[in-house]
Amino acid sequence: MTQPLTARRTALSVAIALSLASMPGFAQESTDGSDGEVSSPTTLEAIEVTADGERRSTENSDSYTTEVMRTATPLSMSIRETPQSVSVVSRQQIEDRNLEDVTDVVKTVTGLHSRQYDTSRARFNARGFEIGNLMVDGVPTSWRPGWSAGETQRSMVMYDHVEVVRGATGLTTGFGNPAAAINLVRKHADSRELTGDISVSGGRWSTYSTTADVTTPLNSSGSVRGRIVANYKQADSYQDLLEDEQSVFYGVVDADLTDATTLSLGVSYQDNDPSGSTWGGLPPWYTDGSRTDWDRDKTTAADWTYWASEDTGYFATLNHRFANGWSVEARYDRSETDGDMKLLYLSGQPDRVTGLGMGRSTSYYLTERVQDTITLSTSGPFQLAGREHELAFGYIHSDMDFESIGHASTNTPPGNFNTWDGSYPEPVWGATSIADARDTTEDSFYAVTRLSLADNLTAVLGGRLASYEIDGQTWQGPFGYEHNDVFTPYGGLILDLNEEVSAYASYTDIFNPQDSFDIDGEALDPISGQTYEMGLKGEFYEGRLNASLALFRIEQDNVATQAGTQPDGNGGTVAYYRGQEGVESDGYEIDVAGQVAPGWEVSAGLSVFSARDQDGDEANTEFPRRSLKLFTRYQFQNTLRPLTIGGGVTWFSEGYKEVSNPVSSEDERLEQGAYSLVSLMARYQFTPELSAQVNVDNLLDEKYYSQVGFYNQYSYGEPRNVTATLKYSF
Template sequence: MPVTLRNTRLRLHPVALALALASWAGSGHAQTGAAPQAAVRVYNIPAGPLAEALNRFAQAAGLSIAVDAGRLAGLRSPGLSGSHSPASGFAELLRGSGYEAARTEVGYVLRPAGPAPTPAATAAPAAAPAAPAIEPALPVVRARVQALRASSEGSASYTVPITSAATGLSLGLRDTPQSVTVLTRQRLDDQGVLDLGQALAQTPGVSTNQGDTERADYSARGFEINNFLIDGVPVRFSESWGYGIAGLDMALFDRVEVVRGAAGLLTGSGAPAAAVNLLRKHADSKTLAGELSLGLGSWGLRRAEADVSTPLSADGRWRARLVATHQEQESYTRMYSRKKTALYGVVDVDLSPGTRLSLGLDWRQTAPRGVVWGGTPMWFSDGTPIPVDRGETTTADWTFWDNGMQSAFAQLEQRLAGGWKLKASATRIKGNVDAVLFYVSGAPDRLTGLGLEPGPNRYKGTSSSDTLDLQASGPFSAWGRRHELMLGANLAREQSRNSGHDSLTKPAVPTGPYPQWDGRYPRPDFSASPSWTMLREDRLAAAYAATRLSLSDSLKAVLGTRLSSQKVRREESGVVYQDHHKAILTPYAGLVQDLGEQVSAYLSHTAIFQPQTERDWQARTLTPIRGNSQELGLKGEFLDGELNASLALFRIQQDNLAQPDPRGNIPGAQPAEQAFVEALGARTQGVEAEISGQLAPQWQASLGLAHFKASDASGQAINTQMPRTQLKLFTSYRLGGALQGLTLGGGLNWQSRFYAGATHPLGQQVEVEQQAYALLNLMARYEINRHWQASLHIDNALDKTYQTGLFSSAIRKWGEPRSLNFSASYRF
C-alpha cells in the first residue's frame, strides 16, 4: 500500500535521545528549517546479481530507485559491507558495472556512468522524456512499501519502517496507535536467540513464568499471552499439553512483531496482553546463496544450521529456500537433555510482475529426556526451606516428553489496479505429544528425605488447526482526501484429542530420598487403553475491516471492527460440553496527531471479548471475559527513520477474569484440574517506554521499560506471579579502524519482585517470592572476511541465581546459570 514518508528535518544527538521522551512535543516544532542529512547505515549485502543487490539495498535503506531490469541481466555486484551513505552504497554496489545512480526529486535513477548531468536533468523525474542522459526506466517506487513482501534480512537494523501486525494496514511504527516491538533478524542474531521462548524473554514488557522444563507462560501488562500469528494469520494451540509453540526455531523466521494490548481485530480474541506475529523467511534470492553454521556451548550444546536459497528457473521467477537445524544439549538440571530438529522449505513463484505464489512446508520434532514435570518442592515437611540447588530434579531416568509440529501453507499475493493488493492464505498445522512423566507432591522429611508422593503417568495427544484467510487492502479517495482500507475474512477450526494412561502399579512404589534424588525409580506399566480422554473442537468464522482516514494533513483516524462467531465443543470421558458465541463484535478505534516532523501523539480504544477454557468448582466453563483497553501515548521517528521511540500509558478493565479457587482442584476431575473463580472489576494500568534502532551509523540499541499495577474490584492484587516492573536493554557497536569487522554488544534484563500464595507444610497460607534481579548478557562477533564470521554469546554473565516460576502448589524452577555459546558461519 503506497505510503508517503515524512522528511526528517530535526536532528537529535543520539546520546541525548534517551532523555528526550518528556520533551518530544516541544522538540517536534524546533529547527524545522534544518536540511536533512544522508543517513549512514551498516549493510551486509552479499555479492550476486546486480538487480537483486540494488533491490535489497533500496529495501534496507528505504530508498526509491528506477531501473530497467532487462538492461542489468548478466551483471553482478561485488556486494556491500560496512557503513555507507546512500551515495557510497550505490557506488560500491555499481562498481565495475558501467552504471551510476543519480538522485532526482523523486528518488534515484540508474544511468550509464559518465559526466555529471545538467541541473535540469538531475531534477527531472525518472520517466521524464526531457532527461536523455537517464536510462528509460520503470516507474519510481519505494521498494520497502510497494514490494509484495519486505524482509528485515540484510538491513543490519533493529527496527523496520512498516508493520501491519496491529491493524492489518501497512503503517509505520509512528502511525500505529498501539505499542509495537519488532525483533528484526539482526537483533535476533545479535542476542543469540534460537527459539520463540528466548525471543519473548528479550521483548520489553513481556515476562516468563516457567514451572517445569517443557512449559512456560508468557505475559504482558499483567495477563497471559495466548494470541500467536504466523504471517499475520492466527494459529491456535493449547500450550498446557506441551505442543511446544514456544520452541519454534527462530532460524525459520525473518522477524517477530509483538503488539502489546488487545488485538482482537486480527486475532479474534481480544486478550489484553499481546499478540505475537512471526514472519517467515522466503525465497527472495535469484542466485544461489546461503549460510552454514556450527555452534558449541555450555552443557554440551551442539547445533548445526543450514539456510540455502536457489533459483529454480533461469529467469529467477521460480525460487526455493531450505532451512534445516539440529540441536542437542544436556542441562544444568541433572539428567535432563534435549534434541531438536527443524526443517522448512518454501517455493516462491512470480507468476507475473504483480503476482506471487508461496508454497511451504515445515516440520519440527523435539525429544527431551529426564524431564521435570511440575517443578521441585520448596520445603521439608517440618517447614524448613530446602537448600538452593540449581540442578535439582524430581524426574525419573526413564521420562520423556516428545512433541512435534508440522505445517503446510499456501499464500497468494496479487497487486490490483489503483494500488490495491489481495492476499489469500491457507494453513494447516498438526501437532503431536507423547509423554511418559513422573510427578511428585508433598514435602520430604528433612532427616530421611522420604515422604514425597509419586505420580507416574503417560499422556498422548494430537491436534490440528486449519485456517483460511482473505485480505484486500488499498487506497481510496473521499472528501477530497486519500485514505486506506483493509477488508478481511477468516475461517478456522481447531481439533484436539488428549488422553491419559494410568500406572498399573497400585499402590505406587515409594520414592527415594530427596534432595539426594538420583532418578532411580522402577518404571511402571501403563494402561493400554486411555483412563480418560478429552476431545475439543473449536470453530471460528469472522469478517473484519480497518480503515485509516486522513482527517487533515496532520490528523489520522484508524477505525476497525471484527464480527465473529465461535462454537466450542468439548467431550470429557463421554460427557459433552458446548458453548456457542454468536455475533461477537470487537471494535477498534485510534487517533494519531502529528506534533511535528518527527513526533506524533496517539490514543486508541479496543473492546475485549475472550472465551475462557478454565472451569469452576462445579466443572462449569467460566463466562467469557469482557472489558476494554485504552492506550494514550507519544511516538517518535528520528535520524531519517533509523530510530523509533514510544511512550505509552494504558488502562485495562475486565470482568469475569479467571483466578485460582483457593479450594484447589475440581472434585473428581480427570486429570486433576485447578478450579477457578471469576474476578469482577479487574483493572490494570501502567506505562511503557521504548527506544529501538540506530543511534549512530555503527551503533544499534533497544531499550524498553514497563510498569503496571493489577487488582480486582476490592483492590486486591491479582496475577502477582508476574513482575510489575521490567527494564530490558541491549546494544551493539561495530568497531572501525584496526578493529574493522569486530562487533561488541551486551544487554541487561532487570525485573522487580514477584510472588505467589502457597500452602506451607504446617498448614498456614504464606507468600513465596523471588526478589528483584538483573541478568547481564554479552556478545562479540568478528567478520573474518566477506564469507566467514565467528560469534560468542555469554548469557547471565554474572551467574545470578534466580527462580523462573513460583506456584501455589509450593513448587519452583531455577533459572539457567552462566552459559557460553560459540558459533562459526560461512556465507556464500
C-alpha cells in the same frame, strides 16, 4: 453457527473480491517491474518491502527496527503510525543475541515475561495477563497451555523477525486475553541469486548445533525461487538427567506468476525429542516446615521421562496487486502439533534427614492439535473528500481440533529425595481415556480503515464480527456452546506534532470464550478485555530509530466466578457460575529500538504496571511489576570495522505468590527478589564470508528462580552459559 451461514459468508467474501476486481482500473496489471530482490547495504533502507506491500523482511538490514508491520491491524503501517504499543525483534537482533526459540525472544521484549513451568513448557505474560496464542505470518495458532506440545520452543531459524503488539488485539487475533500478540514472520526466498549461510556452534553442557540456510533461483529468470532452512541441535543441561535433541526443517517456494501475481508455498517441521523432562518444580519446604535450598542441578525427573513434540505447518498464499494500489489475497494455513509425554510429578515435603515423604503421580499423555485456517482479504487506497485513505477487509475461517488421551498407571513411593538420581521405575501403563478434547470453529469478518482527517491527523477505525462454536469433552463429560456475531471494535487517533513526533490515543478490545455455565446450564458470555492507551511516538534519523512512551489501562469483564452448586442428576453436585469484573491493570512503558549512530544499534524498554482483581487485591503477583531490558551493539568503523561488540542487562523487580505453609499453616510468600541478568557478545568478520561470534548469558552467574508458585513449587533459571558460533556466508 451452522454450515449454511458459513457458506453464505464465504460466498459474500468472494463476491466482494470479484466486485472489486471489476472496478475501473482494478483489472490492470502492475507494470512497475518490481522483482522484490534483496539488497545488501547496512542502513535501514535495505529493509525489503516487496511490491505487494505485504511481505516485509529485516534480513541484511543490520537494523534493530522495521519500516512496516501488520500485527496490530491488517494495514501495513510503521511503528509510529500504529496507535498501540508495538515492538519488533529483527533478524539482526536474533543473530546478535543468539535467540534460539520464541521463549528467548519473549525475554527480550519490553513488557513481556516468561515463566518456565518445567523443562518443556513456558507461560508468557504481558501487563498482568496470560498470552494464549502465537501468530505465524498473521494467522493465530491457539494451543491448550496445560497440554503444551513445543509451542513455546519454536526455533527462530525459520523466522525473519518477530512483531509484538501489547494490549487487547482482538481485531487481528480473534479471541484471547488483553495481553499481547506475538507474530512470527517467516523467511522467504527473495533472492534471485544463489545465496545462503552455514553455521556451527558449541556451548556449555555439551551443546552443539548446526544450521544451513540456502536460497536459490529455480528457473533461469529467477521468477521462481526456493529456500531451505535446516537445523540440528543436541544438548545436555545444567539440570541432572535432562538431554535434548532437536531437528528443524523449513522450505518455501516463492513464484512470480506475473509482474503482479505471486504465489508462496511452504512447509515447516520441528521435532523436539528431550529425555529427563520434568513436570512441575522443586519442593519449597521440608517436613519440619523449614525452607529448602536445592542445588540448581536438582531435578524431579526420572530417567524414563520425556516431553516430546512434533510441529508441522503448511501454507499457501496467492496475492494479486492491481494497478491502482489495491491487492487481493487468498491463503490457506494448516498447523499440526503432536505431543508424546511420559511424566513424573513429585509433590509434598521431604524429610530433611531421610528425604522420605514425597508424593508422586505418573502420567502418559498423547496429544494432537490440528488447525486449518482459510483467509480471503483485500486492501488498498481510496479517495474521499479530496484526501487519500486506506481500507482493508476480509473473511477468516478457522477450525481447530484438539485431543488429549491419558493412560492409567500404577505408582511406587519415590524414596529418598535427598539422594534422588532418577532411577525411579517406570510404571505399568494401563487403559486409555480422553482427558480433554474440543473442536473450535470460528468464522470472522473484519474491516479496518485509515482515514486522513487532516495533514497531521489520522484515524484508524475498524472491527471484527465473529461467530464461533465449541464442542468438547473432558473427564467430567461432554460440553458445548456457541456464540454468534460477537463484535470487537478498534479505534485510534494519531496526531503528528512535528515531522518526527506523534501523539496517539486508542481503544482496543478482545474476547475470550470460557467453559463455565450459569444456573440454567447456559454458557456464560465470553470474557471481554478492553485496553485504553495514549502516548507519544518518535521516528528519528529517517526512520532508523523508533521510540515510544505509552500509558495504558486494561479492564476485564464477565470473568466466571462460582456462585453455588446444584444436583447434577447423578447423585452428585455440579458448580454453576456468574460473570463479574475481573483483573484491572494500568501502567506505562517506554520502548526504544534502532540506530543511534553509524554502527550503533540499541534495544531498550522499561515496563511498570499494577494489576488488581475484583476485590482490589494484587493479581498475578508471580510476574514482576517492573522490568528494564537493555541491549546495545556497536560495529567499529574504519580499521576496526571487522569487530562488533555488544552487551545488555535485564532487570526484574520482585515476584511472589502468597501461600500457606503446608506444615505450620502459617501465611508465607514464595518469592523471587529483584535480580539482574547480564549478557555480552562479540563478533569478528575475518573475511566477507567468514565470521566468528561468542555470546555469554548470565555473565555474573546469578542464581534465580525461573518461576515461583506454580503448584506451590519453584524452578531455577539457567546459570552462566557461553556459546561460540562459526558462520560462513555465500
